[in-house]
Amino acid sequence: MQRYFIKTNQIDEVTQSITLTGDDVHHIKNVMRLEVTDTILCCDGAGMDYRVRIEQISGSEVQCRILESFSSTGEPNQVEITIAFSLPKGDKVDWVLQKGTELGAYAFIPFTSARTVVKLDEKKAGKRRERWERIVKEAAEQSRRGRIPKVNALTTWRQCLAQFSSFDRILFAYEKGGKALGSLLAEKEAKRFLVIVGPEGGFTEHEAEEAVNQGAALLHLGPRILRAETAPLAVLSCIQYTYGELGGEPL
Known part of the structure; x- marks a missing residue:
């Protein structure tokens, strides 16, 4: 599943949504050719991953719905x-x-x-x-x-x-x-x-x-x-x- 890093201000806890912008939009649309209802992973860079479903794709944004959140597992934890x-x-x-x-x-x-x-x-x-x-x-x-x-x-x-x-x-x-x-x-x-x-x-x-x-x-x-x-x-x-x-x- 494709992974994208986000900042915390891209997460809306109230609506349980994440908005992707910038280069990530180009990558989703033109490189990965993902579509509405496809799922991706978003990571806040501070240890949390979010599995999300793409709800809307526009010229400058990709709106996603949070399906679940869990701790990141890809970080070395000893050193x-x-x-x-x-x-x-x-x-x-x-x-x-x-x-x-x-x-x-x-x-x-x-x-x-x-x-x-x-x-x-x-x-x-x-x-x-x-x-x-x-x-x-x-x-x-x-x-x-x-x-x-x-x-x-x-x-x-x-x-x-x-x-x-x-x-x-x-x-x-x-x-x-x-x-x-x-x-x-x-x-x-x-x-x-x-x-x-x-x-x-x-x-x-x-x-x-x-x-x-x-x-x-x-x-x-x-x-x-x-x-x-x-x-x-x-x-x-x-x-x-x-x-x-x-x-x-x-x-």
């Missing part, structure tokens, strides 16, 4: 994993956002570091963020997430460092050394993870030192060098599995 990544080249960001959302990432922090090749001015960064948010929303709908992961504004490495205190465990992927993921997860119980991955050229030694000084643990991902877009997804998947997601047995 919150935020992925901070230095901007890679090309469309690799799209891949990280889409697949990271499918795998259960809580949020994303794109940043620039010493070896970041991609340079965006404020205007371009704003446009990219709008695109990234659309990608994350569509991936969350497709994968039946209970919420849409937040895509933070493009930031600097220094600003990224300043956010470390918001997390229980910071894992800094570093090809020049560090501990295996299994041992790091066993060392310290955590709820809020920050996974940090560098650009194609990796992090500088100074950046690694800065991360450690701010409480990060160096993470080594084995003898193979993973691409910038592969590393965060590998770490995300392993953490999720360890904590009972993706078919794993919870700690």
